[in-house]
Amino acid sequence: MTTDEGVRQQHAAPPVDAFPIDDVRRRFPAIARAGRFIFFDNAAGAQVPSPVVDAVTDHLLARNVQRGGPYRHSREVDAMIARARTRVATFVNARGADEIAFGLNATSFIRAISLAVGQTLAARPEVVVSELDHEANVATWLALERVGARIVWWRVRDSDRRLHPADLDAVLGDRTRLVACTVASNATGTIVDVAEVGRRAHAVGAEVFLDAVHYAPHGAVDVRAFDCDYLVCSGYKIFAPHMGFAWCRREAINRLPTFREDFIPDVTPDKLEAGTYAYENVAGMEAAIEYLEQLGSGSIGAAMALVAEYERTLSSAMLDALQGIPGVTVHGVTNRSRLHERVPTLCFTVDGIESSIVADGLAARDVGVRSGHMYSPRLMARLGLMPGGAVRASLVHYNTPEEVERFRAALVDVIDEARGS
Ligand SMILES: Cc1ncc(COP(=O)(O)O)c(C=O)c1O
Structure with missing residues (x-):
């Protein structure tokens, strides 16, 4: 790119019919290595595709x-x-x-x-x-x-x-x-x-x-x-x-x-x-x-538009999963017609169960999430969630609806265990 070139074209790449999720996942070695483990703590750091490993090594x-x-x-x-x-x-x-x-x-x-x-x-x-x-x-x-x-x-x-x-x-x-x-x-x-x-x-x-x-x-x-x-x-x-x-x-x-x-x-x-x-x-x-x-056929604008579109399906699936579980409250945008106002980072609490217990329970079931104040203690206080904070499941474009379903089942299991039912 040369200095002072024109403003980026917003949707320069041809439309892509379906998000190439299988291809995407194949490019991230950590996903295959992780086996059944689900990376839902991406807000704290995401995995890298193999060309990144190659570039660092080279x-x-x-x-x-x-x-x-x-x-x-x-x-x-x-x-x-x-x-x-x-x-x-x-x-x-x-x-x-x-x-x-x-x-x-x-x-x-x-x-x-x-x-x-x-x-x-x-x-x-x-x-x-x-x-x-x-x-x-x-x-x-x-x-x-x-x-x-x-x-x-x-x-x-x-x-x-x-x-x-x-x-x-x-x-x-x-x-x-x-x-x-x-x-x-x-x-x-x-x-x-x-x-x-x-x-x-x-x-x-x-x-x-x-x-x-x-x-x-x-x-x-x-x-x-x-x-x-x-x-x-x-x-x-x-x-x-x-x-x-x-x-x-x-x-x-x-x-x-x-x-x-x-x-x-x-x-x-x-x-x-x-x-x-x-x-x-x-x-x-x-x-x-x-x-x-490359996800956007050479256009970063098209790539990120595609990622955002796919991630809205993940947000929707996560909201369906969380809001379908009695006692779970999602803190953040939940209106399905306003999914463009959020990213698939889901902050939630479970009535009567400490967030750290929920995160530990999910970790024991091969789901990596985080609990606490997420380095935003003032917001958490304003939400009335301190001192324990909330649970955060943060997804990116390599996550899948199938993982969301496994997360849901694991969360139900954690809650049942904590309630002794
Ligand atoms: C919104 C936001 N800002 C700033 C930071 C700090 O970034 P860094 O670790 O690169 O200093 C983080 C880290 O999680 C973050 O999520």
Whole structure:
């Protein structure tokens, strides 16, 4: 991709009749190795397709050297990083590969960017954070109070426990420096209308920082349509190894005083890539996006539209399964006509049974889920679910309706056992 090319075509690939689930599953070695085990904890980290394993291995076997050297191996590393940057730029619909920075994880990018933002508050000391977010996109901003930031909360509504962009108007103003919010809740799976957040924040001259970590495996990330200034993502949620990347609007990041050694250029991406990161994981990231592109016959937009469509069938099946069990409450969007407002991350509780008991029982029956506050303790408190939190089953495009049925049967069994029936 070249710099400043046109906005991504939304549905460029030909329509695909049926989701190629068997082919997809064959490409993930961990699924075959797992036997009967069901991966329903994907929000904490997804499995990788074999081209990702191959890319990581090839990097380590052939060129585990530092970039920037004059010899062949080092040049190959430079070339790989450049290719990966371009692929990730396509993945998020950036204007150019220079807007992508690689690093350890999403949290460290939020921290690095927030520290820089904290030095530029001046007449705009207010930072808006949301009650729906993962703590990584909350605590990092709260830490700016030490340098004079005033934190303003964007709360979920009592009626539906969702963030409504219209409510932002009451908290935005000419003192707002930035709005930090998630694209989708890692706890309840609810999607936020971030384009509307961007419109309202920009109308008052504030910037927008989006956490796309939870949303990215489920739908098209489009920084131009989202109308944001910064966005972070984790590789290990999008079928790549453990690493993270940030997209920053060139003009926004180039204005910020990030930490870098004096001899490092004060422009993106260099100014955000302090030190060395795991190049082998960047090689894996490139392969992961190539894998996704292939699902859409070469178009990442088409691939993610296809994934989202298939995942809505999983959301629907999960809701049918959970709501069919007496005593189970789903926290999040349950209306079948609004499935496009959620990803297949199902947060639920069972009357009278602790969430950890449910998760342990499912683990004993070869179903991997998670319980607790999901790193969103404020949201969980608002839902009235603390201290025990909830159970979270988080699905991705390699999961199947058959797995949902096995999950349902296992859950019924766990509940019967816990109730002694
Ligand atoms: C929504 C969300 N944001 C941020 C993070 C933190 O990501 P990382 O582990 O890459 O720092 C997570 C991790 O689960 C997450 O789900």
